[in-house]
Amino acid sequence: MGGLTEVMDRVLAAQKLTIAACGTSWHSGLVGEYLFEQLAKMPVEVEYASEFRYRDPLIGKEDVLLAISQSGETADTLAAMREAREKGALILGVCNVVGSTIARETDAGVFTHAGPEIGVASTKAFTAQVVVLTMMALAVAQRKGTVSEERFRQIVEELWRLPEKIQSILDQNDHIKAISERFTYAPNFLYLGRSINFPVALEGALKLKEISYIHAEGYPAAEMKHGPIALIDQLMPVVVIAATDHTNEKMISNIEEVRARKGRVIAIASEGNEEVKRLAEFVIEIPETDDVLTPLLSVIPLQLMSYHI
Numbered sequence: 549m550g551g552l553t554e555v556m557d558r559v560l561a562a563q564k565l566t567i568a569a570c571g572t573s574w575h576s577g578l579v580g581e582y583l584f585e586q587l588a589k590m591p592v593e594v595e596y597a598s599e600f601r602y603r604d605p606l607i608g609k610e611d612v613l614l615a616i617s618q619s620g621e622t623a624d625t626l627a628a629m630r631e632a633r634e635k636g637a638l639i640l641g642v643c644n645v646v647g648s649t650i651a652r653e654t655d656a657g658v659f660t661h662a663g664p665e666i667g668v669a670s671t672k673a674f675t676a677q678v679v680v681l682t683m684m685a686l687a688v689a690q691r692k693g694t695v696s697e698e699r700f701r702q703i704v705e706e707l708w709r710l711p712e713k714i715q716s717i718l719d720q721n722d723h724i725k726a727i728s729e730r731f732t733y734a735p736n737f738l739y740l741g742r743s744i745n746f747p748v749a750l751e752g753a754l755k756l757k758e759i760s761y762i763h764a765e766g767y768p769a770a771e772m773k774h775g776p777i778a779l780i781d782q783l784m785p786v787v788v789i790a791a792t793d794h795t796n797e798k799m800i801s802n803i804e805e806v807r808a809r810k811g812r813v814i815a816i817a818s819e820g821n822e823e824v825k826r827l828a829e830f831v832i833e834i835p836e837t838d839d840v841l842t843p844l845l846s847v848i849p850l851q852l853m854s855y856h857i
């Protein structure tokens with residue numbers, strides 16, 4: 549796929565970026581939406597690839613479609629790409645499998661090189677996709693001048709620190725397992741996140757459904773009061789992702805609302821988030837990082853919880 553260099557001028561001139569994907573790859577696309585909008589100031593739409601082609605989508609020569617796929621063979625994602633190509637859009641890809649159909653049919657893009665899929669529940673594919681999307685957004689942002697050199701360097705240096713930080717979460721495996729064991733009885737789970745961690749809430753819920761066969765819903769935390777709050781009682785585990793600074797106060801009031809209904813709060817909290825740690829019944833700490841990179845850390849305990857449950 550060769551990276552973005554060859555097509556960068558077309559990307560810079562694009563009116564909008566449409567991301568099309570399915571499942572976990574769609575969730576990484578939602579994280580990508582925040583990254584491209586925040587860093588590269590590019591309008592982004594994230595589409596379920598399976599719906600895209602049935603909508604007679606408004607996409608044309610001035611636009612870019614970015615397909616995300618681990619396997620590179622997902623039929624709906626391929627169909628979305630072909631639809632966009634017919635309408636003249638530039639087709640980019642983020643794909644794991646070299647030589648796959650999606651990789652071959654893109655104009656340009658980046659391989660995730662996450663290694664072969666071992667189990668069907670996508671874990672390393674998600675984190676690798678988000679890292680690649682961060683790097684793509686940064687590359688576009690740098691060319692557009694929408695991030696300063698200092699901010700660019702800050703994020704890149706923080707990316708380099710992530711393996712060590714992820715390791716420190718993996719080192720808490722016994723703690724995460726002990727929490728998970730408390731909740732094997734639960735027939736339903738609610739996952740709440742805000743901002744760039746809202747897609748992580750969706751991903752946590754998907755992982756639990758897929759490998760534990762437990763019903764789970766992911767929600768933007770503020771939407772809880774528009775319906776799902778009716779489900780919360782002392783049997784309902786609510787996983788709250790409290791990882792970004794600018795949404796922290798709001799998350800604290802969400803936790804208070806859950807507690808007021810006797811819901812059982814499991815918080816994924818940044819170290820040093822004392823208020824959340826005080827309020828939640830169970831806490832899994834993740835190291836501090838740049839706000840835009842928090843999904844790469846907050847998703848790890850959710851993957852482990854699904855595995856242990």
Ligand code: M6R
Binds near residue numbers: 571572573618625755
């Ligand atoms: O290979 P793809 O990324 O295109 O697959 C898309 C989805 O089927 C996939 O992400 C699925 O949701 C995961 N296996 C869930 O863990």
